[in-house]
Amino acid sequence: MSRRRARRGCSRGCAGAAALVCVAFALAGMWFQVQLRPVGAGHGRVVRVARGVELRALADRLRSYGLIRHAGVFYAYARLRGDGERIRAGRYRLSPSMSPGRILDKLVHGRQDLDGLVVIPEGFTVKRIAERLSAKRILAGPSAFMRMARSGASGVEAPFPLPAIGLEGYLFPSSYDFEPGATPEAVAQAMVNEFTAEFYEPYRDEIAGCAHSLHEIVTIASMIEREAEVERDRALIAGVIENRLRRGMRLQIDATVLYGMGYHKSRLLYRDLRTPSPYNTYLHAGLPPGPIANPGLASLLAALRPARHDYLFYVAAPDRSHVFTRTEAEHNRAVAELRRRRNAGSR
Numbered sequence: 186m187s188r189r190r191a192r193r194g195c196s197r198g199c200a201g202a203a204a205l206v207c208v209a210f211a212l213a214g215m216w217f218q219v220q221l222r223p224v225g226a227g228h229g230r231v232v233r234v235a236r237g238v239e240l241r242a243l244a245d246r247l248r249s250y251g252l253i254r255h256a257g258v259f260y261a262y263a264r265l266r267g268d269g270e271r272i273r274a275g276r277y278r279l280s281p282s283m284s285p286g287r288i289l290d291k292l293v294h295g296r297q298d299l300d301g302l303v304v305i306p307e308g309f310t311v312k313r314i315a316e317r318l319s320a321k322r323i324l325a326g327p328s329a330f331m332r333m334a335r336s337g338a339s340g341v342e343a344p345f346p347l348p349a350i351g352l353e354g355y356l357f358p359s360s361y362d363f364e365p366g367a368t369p370e371a372v373a374q375a376m377v378n379e380f381t382a383e384f385y386e387p388y389r390d391e392i393a394g395c396a397h398s399l400h401e402i403v404t405i406a407s408m409i410e411r412e413a414e415v416e417r418d419r420a421l422i423a424g425v426i427e428n429r430l431r432r433g434m435r436l437q438i439d440a441t442v443l444y445g446m447g448y449h450k451s452r453l454l455y456r457d458l459r460t461p462s463p464y465n466t467y468l469h470a471g472l473p474p475g476p477i478a479n480p481g482l483a484s485l486l487a488a489l490r491p492a493r494h495d496y497l498f499y500v501a502a503p504d505r506s507h508v509f510t511r512t513e514a515e516h517n518r519a520v521a522e523l524r525r526r527r528n529a530g531s532r
Contacts, residue, residue: 217258219254220254220255220258220259220285221254221258221262221284221285221286222254222284223281223282223283223284224251224252224253224254224281224282225281225282226281226282227251227280227281227282229278229279229280229281230250230252230278230279230280230364231276231277231278231279231298231301231362231364232246232247232250232252232276232277232278232279233275233276233277233362234272234273234274234275234276234277234292235274236274237274238272238274240260240263240264240269240272241256241260243272244256244257244259244260244263247259247279247288250279251281252279252280252281252283252288253285253288254285258285259285262285262286262289263289266289268289268292268293271293272289272292272293273292273293273294273295275295275297276297276298276299276302276362277291277292277296277297277298278298278300279291300321300322300365301321301323301362301363301364301365301367302321302360302361302362303317303318303321303323303360303361303363304359304360304361305317305356305357305358305359305360305361305376305479306358307358307410307479307480307481307483307484308358308410308411308478308479308480308481309356309358309478309479310353310444310477310478310479311330311331311334311335311351311352311353311356311479312327312331314330314334314356314479315327315328315330315331315334318330318363318372321365322365322366323363323364323365323366323367323372324367324369324372325366329369330369330372330373333369333370333373334351334352334353334356334369334373335350335351335352335353336351337349337350337351339351339352339370339373340370341370341373341374341377342374342377343355343377343380343381343385344381344385344386345381345385345399347377348400348475350474350475351475352373352376352377353407353475353476353477353478353479354400354403354404354406354407354475354476354478354479354480355376355377355380355403355476355479356373356376356377356380356479357376357377357379357380357383357384357479357481358479358480358481359376359379359383361375361376361379363375383482384482384485385399388486388489391489392489395489397488400475401472402485402488402489403475403476403480403485403488404472404473404475404476404477405423405426405472405488406476406480406484406485406487406488406489407476407477407478407479407480407484408422408426408436408438408440408441408473408477409422409423409426409480409484409487409488410478410479410480410481410484411438411440411444411477411478412438412439412440412507413484413487413507414501414505414506415504415505415506415507416483417506418499418506418507419483419484419487420487420490420491420492421492421494421496421499421507421509422487422499422507423487423488423490423491423492424491424492424493424494424496425496425497425498425499425509426438426491427491428494428495428496428497429497430471430472432497433470434470434497435466435467435468435469435470436466436470436471436472437466437467438466439453440477440478441464441465441466441473441477442457442458442460442462442464442465442466442467444462444464444473444477444478445460445462445463445464445465446460446462464477494509495511496509496510496511497510497511497512497513497516498510498511498512498513498515498516498519500516500519500520500523501523502523503523503526503527508523
């Protein structure tokens with residue numbers, strides 16, 4: 186074979202190889218582009234991205250959720266765009282109908298979805314919790330949640346016996362992140378789990394050594410939560426409740442009357458104190474049948490650790506604190522003095 190013919194054969198071989206490489210690159214590019222298409226129709230979901238998350242781990246998670254077609258392609262694409270280190274922590278609602286590019290845009294620019302985030306304050310009743318969850322569109326309406334939470338057969342599980350009268354008192358006040366459209370049972374289970382994690386498990390030995398049952402502790406804590414507005418008053422009010430229980434005195438706590446009435450009033454009248462209800466502690470001695478609200482940790486600990494003193498009465502002052510007294514005569518004088526101050530201040 187001549188050198189000229191050999192060179193022509195080599196050129197044809199190199200050209201063929203180059204063509205194959207070009208075809209391979211073209212096919213790879215097409216495949217890469219296909220992987221950057223949306224997965225398709227489907228339900229969106231909330232994805233929580235932690236601070237400092239590794240891009241590869243995030244890509245794997247998005248793939249497992251069915252939000253992207255290929256984790257490796259998403260990882261490479263984010264690197265090519267220079268977005269690998271720019272993803273922000275937060276809560277995002279992503280959909281399989283979104284392209285990886287749109288998903289990255291959301292993650293990089295911090296376009297978060299706050300639907301489902303809800304704060305349940307201390308002292309909310311089951312009714313008020315249901316109303317807030319409905320207003321946040323977590324629940325379709327309040328009635329189903331209220332029926333479930335007031336039932337002894339709620340289906341909610343706990344490492345302690347839940348009362349037959351329902352979950353009032355055990356729905357722990359906190360910040361929650363629920364999926365919109367969640368079932369009442371799932372929401373209640375999350376809140377009881379929080380009660381377990383924040384109070385029952387950490388203080389389990391102390392609860393077991395208390396003179397009161399867990400249900401009684403939660404009931405006392407709910408009254409403290411509704412009565413105390415100043416932190417230092419919680420343990421003092423708990424001590425008053427203990428002293429009255431020991432003496433067989435009626436607790437005479439206004440908040441129990443309001444709970445039995447089923448609606449709130451800014452000012453109770455004397456006739457309200459005669460409202461027939463098992464929760465009315467003006468009419469019945471001892472504790473009410475169960476909690477009148479869902480207490481926070483501070484009130485639960487106050488019920489578990491009441492202050493030791495000899496006070497039997499207290500009355501609210503204008504600054505929202507309470508004046509504590511030992512005798513009915515002292516209490517009446519304190520009430521008269523506070524009334525005089527209020528009248529003088531209104532002039």
